[in-house]
Amino acid sequence: MRPGVEPFTTRTPRVVAARRLQRRRERTETGRxxxxxxxxVREALADGAVVELFATAAAAERYAELIAAAExxxxxxxxxxxxxxxxLAETVQPQxxxxxxxxxxxxxxxxxxxxxxLVAVLADIRDPGNAGTVLRTADxxxxxxxxxxxxxxxxxNGKCVRASAGSLFHVDVVRADDPLAVVERIRAAGLTVYAADAYGAADLDHVPLAGPTAWLFGSEAHGLPPQLADAADARVRxxxxxxxxxxxxxxxxxxxLYSCARAQRMEGTSR
Amino acid sequence: MRPGVEPFTTRTPRVVAARRLQRRRERTETGRxxxxxxxxVREALADGAVVELFATAAAAERYAELIAAAExxxxxxxxxxxxxxxxLAETVQPQxxxxxxxxxxxxxxxxxxxxxxLVAVLADIRDPGNAGTVLRTADxxxxxxxxxxxxxxxxxNGKCVRASAGSLFHVDVVRADDPLAVVERIRAAGLTVYAADAYGAADLDHVPLAGPTAWLFGSEAHGLPPQLADAADARVRxxxxxxxxxxxxxxxxxxxLYSCARAQRMEGTSR
Structure with missing residues (x-):
């Protein structure tokens, strides 16, 4: 950051443009x-994803290493x-x-x-905090x-990004329109597909978990669409x-996810 | 509910008094x-905990079985x-x-x-949503x-009650001032005490979990106080x-909690 540059205000066009990214439509149109x-920001930098970094004078001093990395x-x-x-920020303390x-x-x-x-599929999960938390947990x-x-x-979505606590930048994130097509392609790639379902016939403690596995998670309010749950190899509770x-x-x-992680790592060993 | 009784308004003394229970101090003083x-409400009725049930006319019709059970x-x-x-309600849709x-x-x-x-100890967890969710998960x-x-x-706390989704009425809930004394008494009762600690030396996948176990959970922001974590039999990550x-x-x-639940149920069986 060059010294002497006047800091941007809320009316500076670059700030106005960036702020529009709080809206999904603007994000979709710009890919940002x-x-x-x-x-x-640290995780985004490590992932090579940062286009522009806005920082207050105090933050530029406190997080000098982030400024240097961005430059x-x-x-x-x-x-x-x-x-x-x-x-620009959606939280009270964006630091x-x-x-x-x-x-x-x-x-x-x-x-x-x-x-x-190990793959997690979030099907129709609308709550950004929930989605971000599952992303973090999956990571x-x-x-x-x-x-x-x-x-x-x-x-x-800002809430999802925040709830993911950086995990958005760690794992392969995929966006797909058709959950059924996703299931078919994942199974074709050799993974067993389980639908997480509170009323599933199979008990998590009694299904094979050590192989390559994908989990389908539905919305907290409505669960998985029946057609999608049916497309899985099993509904697991x-x-x-x-x-x-x-x-x-x-x-x-x-x-x-952790049951799978453990089974995959214990494969071939006895406890 | 006797027909013909005029419904209570926001200014009716019983409503005013009940509404004060949204404050901790009032709860502590009244034990309600x-x-x-x-x-x-259903879980509270099953637990014999309901003193008074407020219902709108529409709800009294829709949930007639709750009204009957309360009476x-x-x-x-x-x-x-x-x-x-x-x-009286803290949510937008209290039904x-x-x-x-x-x-x-x-x-x-x-x-x-x-x-x-299996026991969970919430030490200094301040966020009511988190505490209620852990209570639900523990149940x-x-x-x-x-x-x-x-x-x-x-x-x-209203948020904790809601996040617990009824579990407040299912398990033995204990309130205690001194977490260290709690740990000592739990251990004296024959349980192994583990401190859940992201930086713990022991790995969850490699500690004995099949015996009677208590888990200590600290606040998301600060974790467990060091003295308390030290009092546990192990810090487990x-x-x-x-x-x-x-x-x-x-x-x-x-x-x-689920790792313990599984180990306790699989004790003596091989997978």
Missing amino acids: FLAEGPQA ADGARVSPVTDDALAA GVVAVCSFVDVPLAQALAKQPR AAGADAVVFAGSAVDPY VPIHGRAESLNLAAAAAVC | FLAEGPQA ADGARVSPVTDDALAA GVVAVCSFVDVPLAQALAKQPR AAGADAVVFAGSAVDPY VPIHGRAESLNLAAAAAVC
């Missing part, structure tokens, strides 16, 4: 989205006023940095070509790819041992 | 709290206007019913006397007791197989 806060990477670094930063990033998703074929062993469990399918939330009616989506996904 | 929506149980059933119901309930927590000694095999995993310890959120920095609290708790 916003990531806020030092953690997300080294050829990203534009733009100083902004506190007000402009606040306008002074917001980056414009290029979309990072890859085609399904590309993700499958890497022979993934932690070692998933290779996460597919946002059907009417699932935009993975570049997380067993309810107590009196709770069900688990919430994030908890169920964590249990399913 | 609010549960809203048909699911929570059979000796609870007061009070008709309210839509406005009064909205004032017409809000119950005043008596506290349901039990002393730690009483919970331990039942020789629990699903078959936990016998959930302890709210130290400066943890009030289990009767959920392994991170991918590049995520960590799991969120609800996901980590789900993996820890």
